[in-house]
Amino acid sequence: MTKAKEKPRLGLYSLTSCSGDILEITNLEEDLLKLLDLVEVVDLNVAMPATGMSPDIALVEGAVTQAGEAGFLRGLRKKVKYLVAIGTCACTGGVVARGPKKRKGWLRDVYPETGEGFISGFPRPVSDVVPVDFSIPGCPIEKGYLMHCLGYLLRGVVPEVPNYPLCMECKMKGNECLLRYRGLPCLGPVTRAGCGARQPSVGRPCDGCFGAYEDANREALTEIFRQIGLGEDEIKKRFDLFWERG
Amino acid sequence: MIYRTMIKKTLPRFLDTVNKNYRLIVPEQKGKETYTFKPYSGFSNVATEFLRTIIPPKQFFLPPKEDLFHVSGTSDIEVGAEEEPFSIIFGLHSCDLHGIDILDKAFSYGGKDTFYWRRREKTGFIGLSCLPDKYCLCKSMHTDFIVDIYDLFLYTLDEVYMVSVRTALGDDMLRLCPELFREPTGKEIAEYKDRIEERESMFTRIMDITNLADLLTLEYKSDVWEQYSHRCLFCGSCVMVCPTCQCFDVYDSTDLLTDITVRWRRWDACMRKDYALVTGGHNFRGARPERFRFRYLHKEIGFAEMHGKATCTGCGRCSETCPAGIDMVEVVRSIRE
Numbered sequence A: 001m002t003k004a005k006e007k008p009r010l011g012l013y014s015l016t017s018c019s020g021d022i023l024e025i026t027n028l029e030e031d032l033l034k035l036l037d038l039v040e041v042v043d044l045n046v047a048m049p050a051t052g053m054s055p056d057i058a059l060v061e062g063a064v065t066q067a068g069e070a071g072f073l074r075g076l077r078k079k080v081k082y083l084v085a086i087g088t089c090a091c092t093g094g095v096v097a098r099g100p101k102k103r104k105g106w107l108r109d110v111y112p113e114t115g116e117g118f119i120s121g122f123p124r125p126v127s128d129v130v131p132v133d134f135s136i137p138g139c140p141i142e143k144g145y146l147m148h149c150l151g152y153l154l155r156g157v158v159p160e161v162p163n164y165p166l167c168m169e170c171k172m173k174g175n176e177c178l179l180r181y182r183g184l185p186c187l188g189p190v191t192r193a194g195c196g197a198r199q200p201s202v203g204r205p206c207d208g209c210f211g212a213y214e215d216a217n218r219e220a221l222t223e224i225f226r227q228i229g230l231g232e233d234e235i236k237k238r239f240d241l242f243w244e245r246g
Numbered sequence B: 001m002i003y004r005t006m007i008k009k010t011l012p013r014f015l016d017t018v019n020k021n022y023r024l025i026v027p028e029q030k031g032k033e034t035y036t037f038k039p040y041s042g043f044s045n046v047a048t049e050f051l052r053t054i055i056p057p058k059q060f061f062l063p064p065k066e067d068l069f070h071v072s073g074t075s076d077i078e079v080g081a082e083e084e085p086f087s088i089i090f091g092l093h094s095c096d097l098h099g100i101d102i103l104d105k106a107f108s109y110g111g112k113d114t115f116y117w118r119r120r121e122k123t124g125f126i127g128l129s130c131l132p133d134k135y136c137l138c139k140s141m142h143t144d145f146i147v148d149i150y151d152l153f154l155y156t157l158d159e160v161y162m163v164s165v166r167t168a169l170g171d172d173m174l175r176l177c178p179e180l181f182r183e184p185t186g187k188e189i190a191e192y193k194d195r196i197e198e199r200e201s202m203f204t205r206i207m208d209i210t211n212l213a214d215l216l217t218l219e220y221k222s223d224v225w226e227q228y229s230h231r232c233l234f235c236g237s238c239v240m241v242c243p244t245c246q247c248f249d250v251y252d253s254t255d256l257l258t259d260i261t262v263r264w265r266r267w268d269a270c271m272r273k274d275y276a277l278v279t280g281g282h283n284f285r286g287a288r289p290e291r292f293r294f295r296y297l298h299k300e301i302g303f304a305e306m307h308g309k310a311t312c313t314g315c316g317r318c319s320e321t322c323p324a325g326i327d328m329v330e331v332v333r334s335i336r337e
């Protein structure tokens, strides 16, 4: 592998988010130590002061929401070779980008004391501000999938990702179909694979956090949701949670 | 072929013994209505009255994802897959045995596929009779009985199993506990005949496959394909669960931490948008109706032209599993009308 002095430099940046994706990276545990042998972490803005060194690869989580975040990203883009959006918020805006566009008064309701000085706009995906080389979706990201993608990116190759709906991955795992046998509103048929069917594998329907599969037949699934007894409002909520930008 | 009978109550003893000598795989109940193959963990977990497992036996020879070979550092290429013990799969119905026969042909066409056959050659089969439900189409597909592929086949009668012993391996298994097997009596043979007749009368679903290959070709431009493609989710479930679907994709990946590069092969499905995408960006079947149609064409025509039989075994998995309730019988009927 790469010699110590030539270690590629990695920067991890958290924009507005729950930091769940960076947390998943720290949850790599033993593998994290091995990863740290291979790369040098030059930035981790949630946990350490900046080193001032420019990363080769920047992993960015969170939606662009607060003042200064867009400017920060533009600066970062100029310095790095690969800018990778990690987690659904960075990829599509995520849960925080759902609901009404007009959010006047929300800040004051949520933060009565500090809300005034806090400047926050409608959450946007990273790709709305700067070109993104690659997106690693998931709420949170899947550790194995991240490592798979990093394996390619560190060698300067665009990662191979499963370009098929989650159902295929779910069936490859031998799961019983929740939609078919238990009448649960699973979004698997319209969602990108890559998570290893983590929800259906434990009996919970997919919520679609990996985002829409490019050939998704939303109309057909909507009809099936009606047949299993979901109302129009519930159907809209299912699709809105992650699956499409609000 | 020789025939023996075995008292049904002694099946646990027989399977326990087989399990001591081979790696035994059996069907187990998974959900309320679903079944799955599992390594034997005692007879109390074995399902004997079941029709279809979620994933067919193809998983044992063509795993959903397999390491074909890997390279680590500067080492030579190493072929994947650890040495697996000789396995016996218990509980295969006639349709699934036909499915294996079809895969055997497909993975021998133009030379034997090493990766398929290295596992297939080390597997034996104990078949088990069944009674059809509303999804079973084997009678229509002429796969409702079988005379080859298996090593032993158990036909369920009232008190005994009528055991068909087809191969030397089947005979070896019998010899593990010879005291359990004896010559069938005249009464048992008569009961066996009655059962066959009874079973024949239980098929409620019939799919007319007369000249189906011709009709599918003549109706290539039919509106039917377009209509179904509005309902189909293109989720690929029907392909994943089909005992004869054999398509795979091949790709490489390097494990970051171990520095081992693996060449993988992974199940693929012709329903998938990029399936027929080629270098240069041309997609031979980009449109949904084309992809919906192709699965029927390949099942009923493509393989038949090479091997003289359609690749649907009538197991009913696709119709039972489809979240959109798309049923092959209905599609074929629409084409006939």
Ligand code: SF4
Pocket: A166, A167, A168, A170, A171, A175, A176, A177, A178, A179, A180, A186, A187, A188, A189, A197, A200, A205, A206, B235, B237, B323
């Ligand atoms: S449980 Fe969900 S993901 Fe799995 S096959 Fe059914 S619809 Fe698809």
Ligand code: SF4
Pocket: B231, B232, B233, B234, B235, B236, B237, B238, B239, B271, B321, B322, B323, B324, B325, B326
């Ligand atoms: S399982 Fe049904 S919905 Fe899914 S691809 Fe097959 S026919 Fe279409």
Ligand code: SF4
Pocket: B239, B244, B245, B246, B247, B268, B269, B270, B271, B294, B295, B296, B298, B299
């Ligand atoms: S082409 Fe389609 S129908 Fe034929 S084996 Fe492949 S996946 Fe199955």
Ligand code: SF4
Pocket: B137, B238, B241, B242, B243, B244, B245, B299, B311, B312, B313, B314, B315, B316, B317, B318, B319, B328
């Ligand atoms: S096409 Fe459907 S019924 Fe025919 S073998 Fe495949 S899964 Fe079974």
